[in-house]
Amino acid sequence: MAGSLGFLLGTILALARLSKSPILNSVSWSFFWFFRSVPLLVQVLIWYNLGYLYPRLGFGIPFTDTYLVGFDTITLISQFAAAVLGLSLHQAAYSAEIIRGGILSVDQGQLEASAALGLPRHVRVLQIILPQAARSILPNAFNEIIGLLKGTSIVSVIALGELFYVAQVIYNRNQQVIPLLLVAVIWYIILTTVLSIGQFYVERHFARGAERVLPPTPLQAARRWISVQWARLDEPGTPTSAGLDAKSESFRL
Numbered sequence: 001m002a003g004s005l006g007f008l009l010g011t012i013l014a015l016a017r018l019s020k021s022p023i024l025n026s027v028s029w030s031f032f033w034f035f036r037s038v039p040l041l042v043q044v045l046i047w048y049n050l051g052y053l054y055p056r057l058g059f060g061i062p063f064t065d066t067y068l069v070g071f072d073t074i075t076l077i078s079q080f081a082a083a084v085l086g087l088s089l090h091q092a093a094y095s096a097e098i099i100r101g102g103i104l105s106v107d108q109g110q111l112e113a114s115a116a117l118g119l120p121r122h123v124r125v126l127q128i129i130l131p132q133a134a135r136s137i138l139p140n141a142f143n144e145i146i147g148l149l150k151g152t153s154i155v156s157v158i159a160l161g162e163l164f165y166v167a168q169v170i171y172n173r174n175q176q177v178i179p180l181l182l183v184a185v186i187w188y189i190i191l192t193t194v195l196s197i198g199q200f201y202v203e204r205h206f207a208r209g210a211e212r213v214l215p216p217t218p219l220q221a222a223r224r225w226i227s228v229q230w231a232r233l234d235e236p237g238t239p240t241s242a243g244l245d246a247k248s249e250s251f252r253l
Contacts, residue, residue, distance in 0.1 A: 010092040047081075099133070138199065149195065
C-alpha cells in the first residue's frame, strides 16, 4: 500500500517538477529536499507522536479554538496510519526522482511529434511519454519497492505487527533468537523473489515496442532446454544414442 501511494504521489511530483510553473516546481523541489533529508525512522516517529504536539486536528476558524470538523490526533493517526504516512511520503520523494529521470530519458522528438499531431497534453503524457519512460523507470522502481519491503522492519519501533516485530515478540518469549530471525530472513527472501519474478514479466511487457523478439520466460527457456536435450539424444552417432542402440540390440538377441 505504501509503495503504491508513494509511486502515485511521486508521479504527480515528477510531473510538477518538470512543469513550467514556478509554483509547482518550487513545491515539488521543496518536497524532495525535505523528505530526502529526514531519516525514515524519524518520520515514522513524528507521525506516531504528532498527538503530543497537536492534540486535535480539523477544519475551523483560524486563530481560534472553534472547529467546524475536528478529530483527536491520537484517534486519527493510529499505528498503521503513521507507518503508511511515513513510508509513503519517504518513498514518494525518491520515486519522484526516478520517474523524472525516466521521463527525461525519452527522446525530445517524441514530445515534438506528439505535440505536432495535436494530441492533448494528458494523452501525450499517459500514452506516449510514460510508456516509453517505463523501461528506464522499472529497474530502479523495483529496487525501491524491494528496499521499501525490507524497510518496513523500521515500523517495529511503534509496535506495529509486521513481520520483524512478530518475530521479535516470539523470540522474546521463547528466547529462540537465531531460529526466529532465520524464519524472518526466509520470509523476506520469498517476498523478494516474488517481486523479482513480477519485475521480469512487467519489464518483458514494456519491452514489446523496443525489441522484435521478447526474452523467453523461465517456462519457455526450460521447454527449449528440454527439447534441445531430447534432440541431442536422438542424433545418431552420439555416445548416448549409441549406448541406447547397443542396449536395444542386446535386448533383441
